[in-house]
Amino acid sequence: MTGAAAPADGGQALAAYARLRRRRLLLILLLAAAVACVFLLDLGTGPAGIPPLDALGSLTGLSTLPPAQEVILWQLRLPVALMAVLVGASLGLAGAEMQTVLANPLAEPFTLGVSNAAALGAALAIVAGLGASWLPANWIVAGNAFLFAVGSLLLIQLLARVSDAGTETLVLFGIALGFTASAVLWLVQYMASQDALQQIVFWSMGSLARADWTVLPIAAAVLCAVAPFSFAAAWKLTALRLGEERATSFGLDTRRLRLLALLRASLLAAISVAFVGVIGFVGLVAPHVARMLVGEDHRFFLPASLLTGALVVSAASIATKLVVPGLMIPIGIVTALVGLPGFVWLILRRHRRT
Amino acid sequence: MEKVQDALAVSRLGVAYGRRRVVHDLSLPPIARGEVTALIGPNGAGKSTVLKALARVIASEGELRFGGTDLRQLAPRRRAALIGFMPQALPQGTELTALESVVIALRAGGDADGLDRRAVAVLERLGIVDLALTPLDRMSGGERQLVSLAQAIARDPAMLFLDEPTSALDLAHVHRVMGLVRAIARKGAAVVIVLHDLALASQWADRTIVLKSARLHSHGAPREVITPRMLAEVYGFAARVEHVGDNLFIVPDHAAAGAARFPS
Numbered sequence: 183m184t185g186a187a188a189p190a191d192g193g194q195a196l197a198a199y200a201r202l203r204r205r206r207l208l209l210i211l212l213l214a215a216a217v218a219c220v221f222l223l224d225l226g227t228g229p230a231g232i233p234p235l236d237a238l239g240s241l242t243g244l245s246t247l248p249p250a251q252e253v254i255l256w257q258l259r260l261p262v263a264l265m266a267v268l269v270g271a272s273l274g275l276a277g278a279e280m281q282t283v284l285a286n287p288l289a290e291p292f293t294l295g296v297s298n299a300a301a302l303g304a305a306l307a308i309v310a311g312l313g314a315s316w317l318p319a320n321w322i323v324a325g326n327a328f329l330f331a332v333g334s335l336l337l338i339q340l341l342a343r344v345s346d347a348g349t350e351t352l353v354l355f356g357i358a359l360g361f362t363a364s365a366v367l368w369l370v371q372y373m374a375s376q377d378a379l380q381q382i383v384f385w386s387m388g389s390l391a392r393a394d395w396t397v398l399p400i401a402a403a404v405l406c407a408v409a410p411f412s413f414a415a416a417w418k419l420t421a422l423r424l425g426e427e428r429a430t431s432f433g434l435d436t437r438r439l440r441l442l443a444l445l446r447a448s449l450l451a452a453i454s455v456a457f458v459g460v461i462g463f464v465g466l467v468a469p470h471v472a473r474m475l476v477g478e479d480h481r482f483f484l485p486a487s488l489l490t491g492a493l494v495v496s497a498a499s500i501a502t503k504l505v506v507p508g509l510m511i512p513i514g515i516v517t518a519l520v521g522l523p524g525f526v527w528l529i530l531r532r533h534r535r536t
Numbered sequence: 537m538e539k540v541q542d543a544l545a546v547s548r549l550g551v552a553y554g555r556r557r558v559v560h561d562l563s564l565p566p567i568a569r570g571e572v573t574a575l576i577g578p579n580g581a582g583k584s585t586v587l588k589a590l591a592r593v594i595a596s597e598g599e600l601r602f603g604g605t606d607l608r609q610l611a612p613r614r615r616a617a618l619i620g621f622m623p624q625a626l627p628q629g630t631e632l633t634a635l636e637s638v639v640i641a642l643r644a645g646g647d648a649d650g651l652d653r654r655a656v657a658v659l660e661r662l663g664i665v666d667l668a669l670t671p672l673d674r675m676s677g678g679e680r681q682l683v684s685l686a687q688a689i690a691r692d693p694a695m696l697f698l699d700e701p702t703s704a705l706d707l708a709h710v711h712r713v714m715g716l717v718r719a720i721a722r723k724g725a726a727v728v729i730v731l732h733d734l735a736l737a738s739q740w741a742d743r744t745i746v747l748k749s750a751r752l753h754s755h756g757a758p759r760e761v762i763t764p765r766m767l768a769e770v771y772g773f774a775a776r777v778e779h780v781g782d783n784l785f786i787v788p789d790h791a792a793a794g795a796a797r798f799p800s
Contacts, residue, residue, distance in 0.1 A: 192659075195635060428621070428623060433611075433615060
């Protein structure tokens with residue numbers, strides 16, 4: 183990975199390790215810079231052309247745009263672009279934690295059925311026309327999606343606990359639950375009215391267009407509340423990569439560590455799915471890319487995965503506006519289309535190396 | 537040198553996997569500090585399970601005392617400071633490097649100072665500093681086994697439990713590792729090591745504990761324990777045992793071994 187010759191003595195090893203850490207830190211800073219650049223590009227992309235630098239000027243208050251463009255930037259573009267970053271970061275971090283605690287490179291909210299469960303929750307809310315006078319309808323849809331996502335993970339946990347099963351079984355439970363949720367979702371779609379069906383389909387494809395200033399603070403708050411706990415557990419999570427028994431011998435309560443990490447991941451995933459619908463493959467691909475860039479010391483791996491997720495969804499957000507001019511296609515389609523070849527490439531690369 | 541109150545005392549040990557009870561009411565002779573104790577027995581005798589129970593990696597019933605301390609009552613962190621454990625299974629598919637894995641062994645145990653320097657020193661002790669920045673995933677089985685041992689001994693534990701630490705090593709490394717393990721014991725650690733190679737056990741261990749079907753069959757100095765009778769009773773294997781100096785040779789009784797393999 184370093185490309186350098188093997189260290190001949192302890193001094194060389196220490197120096198090389200220090201270099202490696204500096205390089206990883208630099209890569210993380212570069213990732214953050216890339217996220218900022220793509221975010222600005224995302225702001226500038228759309229039918230009404232706003233040059234990224236002018237957008238930056240308006241955001242920082244250094245300059246102003248024509249009134250119409252100000253409205254487009256602040257009310258339409260900015261919430262969408264910020265949501266892309268937040269959702270990507272949340273899914274990247276959730277995927278990283280899930281892959282580590284389940285010791286499975288395929289684990290992510292999508293493959294574990296959390297996303298499907300959330301989609302089912304949303305569909306049920308849409309079809310049942312759940313409503314309350316004091317709450318907007320799409321909040322109820324989001325809330326129900328969130329409940330189903332968290333509920334599905336708790337159910338998986340409960341099943342694993344009752345059967346005293348290992349992490350592999352946990353993943354299998356998740357996959358089974360995902361298929362079940364999908365089947366029920368089809369049933370709901372089959373029975374739904376024309377109008378509700380359209381809403382459900384649109385919802386399950388994932389769309390950033392639903393982002394506005396009312397939901398953004400919630401997504402931001404959840405990420406800000408959860409991420410510090412993830413980062414604080416970095417050492418323990420890294421120890422888990424050495425195996426369950428080894429981590430236990432270090433004095434770690436692996437069961438608790440896993441439970442808390444899955445809880446954090448489901449919160450992040452559920453919030454994302456609730457507000458923008460199902461976005462697949464980000465939680466899968468981001469940790470893989472992060473691992474290639476900075477290795478598996480979670481002090482670097484977790485932030486790198488978070489930033490990679492943000493980068494991927496931000497870039498996908500730009501793509502949704504460019505593929506068909508004048509039309510914003512659902513972002514779930516873009517991430518899946520780009521994610522699939524990316525995923526195959528990752529597998530091939532892994533295969534070649536081993 | 538040996539003080540009984542400083543030994544690991546194991547009595548009425550019980551282990552269950554779910555509802556399946558695999559070890560029941562097992563008491564062992566005191567495992568003294570300063571000595572290497574080999575845990576031997578045929579496949580499925582419960583060696584690894586007993587070792588994990590002693591290292592408190594899996595839950596168990598019964599009494600487990602080290603000196604005056606009840607290991608079962610000890611907080612996980614404090615226990616981890618006393619115990620080094622090397623599992624038989626090696627980590628799979630991890631990008632962590634050898635150096636990182638040893639740093640984590642130190643850090644996860646609660647240490648915080650000079651981790652890098654100390655980790656490098658451990659690698660040097662095992663002669664694998666050249667592997668410091670190599671990801672575990674790209675190492676041979678033997679190299680990974682050495683790194684795994686490095687993690688177990690990193691914190692100079694008072695008790696060291698090793699599950700077949702030399703199974704993937706070449707001849708030179710086997711003896712280098714066994715020499716190191718004995719040196720660690722001589723400095724005052726109680727070392728328990730699961731071994732399949734009885735010649736190795738007789739060469740390097742001070743004491744031998746023989747398990748059969750998760751029960752104590754016999755124990756004592758290797759010379760006294762590894763006998764044709766024990767081989768017949770525990771392994772169902774007919775052989776002579778010959779001693780040449782410190783070394784022990786097990787010479788199969790071909791007629792009997794053949795008969796055992798192909799019953800007529």
